[in-house]
Amino acid sequence: MPYDPSAYPPFAVTVDLVVLTVRKHALCALVVRRGGPPFQGRWALPGGFVRGDEDLEAAAARELTEETGLRPHVSGGQNAGAHLEQLATYGAPRRDPRMRVVSVAHLVLAPDLPSPTPGGDARSARWAPVGSLSGTDSGAEWDGTEQQESLAFDHGEILRDGVERARSKIEYSSLATAFCPPEFTVGELRRVYEAVWGVALDPRNFHRKVTGTPGFLVPTGGTTTRQGGRPAQLFRAGGATLLNPPMLRPEV
Amino acid sequence: MPYDPSAYPPFAVTVDLVVLTVRKHALCALVVRRGGPPFQGRWALPGGFVRGDEDLEAAAARELTEETGLRPHVSGGQNAGAHLEQLATYGAPRRDPRMRVVSVAHLVLAPDLPSPTPGGDARSARWAPVGSLSGTDSGAEWDGTEQQESLAFDHGEILRDGVERARSKIEYSSLATAFCPPEFTVGELRRVYEAVWGVALDPRNFHRKVTGTPGFLVPTGGTTTRQGGRPAQLFRAGGATLLNPPMLRPEV
DNA sequence: GGAATAGTGTCTGTCAGACAGTATCGC
DNA sequence: GCGATACTGTCTGACAGACACTATTCC
Incomplete structure (x- = not known):
């Protein structure tokens, strides 16, 4: 691989973020409105340039904090922040x-955030249901009250790939807990799966599966009735990161 | 995302290839000897610069053809070439x-190639058992007859990630057939799994599993005795790309 | 015949899907 | 009470692991 350093073609390198959360039973992605050309006024994924002496992952973490205030922890760890990985x-x-x-x-x-906290150099930001952005697919409850518009650049394709990665990854890992607050109930975790996959799961079988998998959930001892009905046990995410056997996704 | 195009930091962009095959019951990676500094004389993964008007995938395909003569087909399709995907x-x-x-x-x-066909600007190329390159791990039959030396740059890390991707991907896809010639027997396919995973599989259960999964294997009608013993049926890869339920990898 | 490989059949334990039934809250 | 949610338990079918056994080739 001998080459002349001055002869390589010049590239710019950016990081773009597919930030997903579950709000109101729907899988949502963070989009920002573009303030300048090209695609001025269109929605796009948040992102920005990688600095000259910055690692790719560090650039992604910096952009995430600028846009949402979230601090990622990159791998493993408890549920105090958001999960970040290269796509x-x-x-x-x-x-x-x-x-x-x-x-x-x-x-x-990311877990559901109280305020969409736009920041950085974006004019505005919002959580958009992925069904309203990708059009087809199991977005399901897209109600048409917000304008449907394709994302700038190739960000529609990037979003699709990110959603697909998330959908497949919660099958065989405990990553679904990254969508939950630090303490959550089995029912809340089940609604995460239902929102991401766009299907209904049997509450009894789901409960048996997640509580029967060692290391997946750790009971905190507390209970809550924030969902109504009988008080439910609260759990934290356990240390287990891989689910074996995996959670089975219906209708495949 | 407003920015000044002249203010972005300059980057060079390259593609590097983790080319894997199965030779003599061992998972092997293609490595080339570096002809110039830095790391002159060390082994490295094949790769090169992305040209100014070239897609990333096209650059990877071009480097692959230059180094091995293989023509990839990027997704799906029959077994006439090699499988290529971004890592x-x-x-x-x-x-x-x-x-x-x-x-x-x-x-x-890639399927096993008769000659290691070095090409391009690399001084020499060879198939190295991955166990001899990553040191630890289930490379197993590393016999010490070739010098063990870490790869140039961060290519050791890249190789590890590629091997891990291949190991997990043959679990839930029919990609193991990409290691096989166009027509192959069940036993040959089983030896691919055994080499990639570094484990022994029960021939009876394996046979039942792969022949019982619809769309995975298509009998060609022919038979062969090239492995000795009773003649074995020949198969082609079927159209199925996802394996459901997946092949189970022992000892996890 | 002996060694090697290919292929079939059977038993068993695990586990997901389906569903009955009970417990405890707000209204 | 009624509706909602949480939780426990049982039955069944699918399937992986672990064998035994037979078939066909080369030597």
Whole structure:
């Protein structure tokens, strides 16, 4: 691989974020409105340039904190922040009309946030149900009250890939707890699965599965009635990161 | 995301390839000897710069053809070439001592090739058992007859990630057939799984599993005795790409 | 015949799906 | 009481693991 350092073609490198959460029984993604051209006024994924002496993951974490105030912890760990992992890299020659830009997309799974806290240099930000953005697919409860508009650049494709990664990853890992607050009930965790997959799960079988998997859930001793009905036990995420055997996703 | 195009930090973008095959009951990776500094004389993964008007995947396919003569088909399709998919992107600030280089690694699964056909600008190339490169891990039959030496740059880490991806992906997809010639027997496919996972599988249960999964294998009608013993049926890869339920990997 | 590989059949334990039934809250 | 949710228990069918056994080839 001998080469002349001055002869390589110039690239810009950005990070884009697919930030997912579950709000009101629906899987939602964070989108920001673009303040300048190209695609001015269109919705896009949050993101920005990687700095000259910055790791890719550090750039993603910095953008996440700027946009949401969330502090990720990158792998393992308890449920005090958001989960962040690299998703894929998008580098088609003309995906950005101004110059050659390679974007390293990252996936963030976050618990529901009280306020959409727009920040950074974005004019505005909101949580959009993924069904309203990708059109097809099991978004289901898309009610048409918000304008449906495709995302800027190739961000629609990036979002689809991120949603698909999240859907498959909660099958064989305990990552669904990243969508939950630090303490949660079995029913709340089940509604996360139902929102992400867009299906209904049997509450009894789900309860047996998650409480029977060692290391998945740790009871905190407390109870809550915030969902109504009989008081439910509260749990924290356990240390187990891989689910074996996996949670089975119906209708595949 | 307003920004000044002239203000972005300059990056070089490369593709690196983790090319895996199964030779003599061992999982092997293609490595090339570096002809120039840095890391002159050390083994490295094949790869090169992305051209100014070239897609990332096209760059990976071009490097693959230059190094091995293989023509990938990127997704789906029959078994006439190699499987190619994006793996992950590596961009630590000083991973290349000369400049800021972001490498988009790709994973290639190829059938056993008669000749290691070095090509391109690499001085020499060879198939190295992955156990001899990553040291630890279930490489098992590393016999010490070849020098054990860590790969240049962060290529050891990239190789580990690629091997891990391949190991997990053959669990729930029919991708193991990408390691096989166009026509193969159940026993040959089983030896692929055994080599990649580094375990022994029960031939009877394996046979029942793969022949009982619809769409996985298609009998061609022919038979062969190239492995000795009773003639075995020949199969082609079927159209099924996802295995449900997955092949279970022992000892997890 | 002996060794090697291919292929079939049977038993058993585990577990997911389906569903009955009970417990405890708010109204 | 009524509706909601939480939780326990039982039955059944699918399937993986662990064998025994037979078939066909080369030597």
